[in-house]
Amino acid sequence: MAYWLFKSEPATWSWDQQVAAGEAGTYWNGVRNHLAKKHLMAMQVGEQGFFYHSNEGKAVVGIVAVIRPYYPDYTDESGRFGMVDVKAVAALPRPVTLDAIKAEPDLAGMVLVNNSRLSVQPVSEAEWVRVRAMGGLG
């Protein structure tokens, strides 16, 4: 089981909208980066990821689960990129801010810290457990 982190600007697609999409979830489109694509392709149904608000908020705010594996992104005219479907699983009782992550030495290796521009990132199990705990989920 791998863990992931999905970045979204709340002005474009927010956690509240993800929650409103309910059990049916939504497609995670718009990825136009080959490394991010590689991560999308590696995702298995049932794997979970953090939902991160970039720019405005700058915090991990919730957890999503992959409900449909990689398939073509019809919004990509080049036909090169794809997407997965995700649904909201749980909100973090306390959002974990980028500042809090940067202040935590155990999380210094997170992709979010070292390659903040990557829109779909892998998260290690240790990072997953730690950020969940910081967010108030056991």
Add this chain to the structure above:
DNA sequence: GCCAACGTTGGC
């Protein structure tokens, strides 16, 4: 196939 120019992202 190299690399300069350009566009985009996202933290500050």
Add this chain to the structure above:
DNA sequence: GCCAACGTTGGC
């Protein structure tokens, strides 16, 4: 709103 970092594009 600025700008650094990075990815992509296109000329050669």
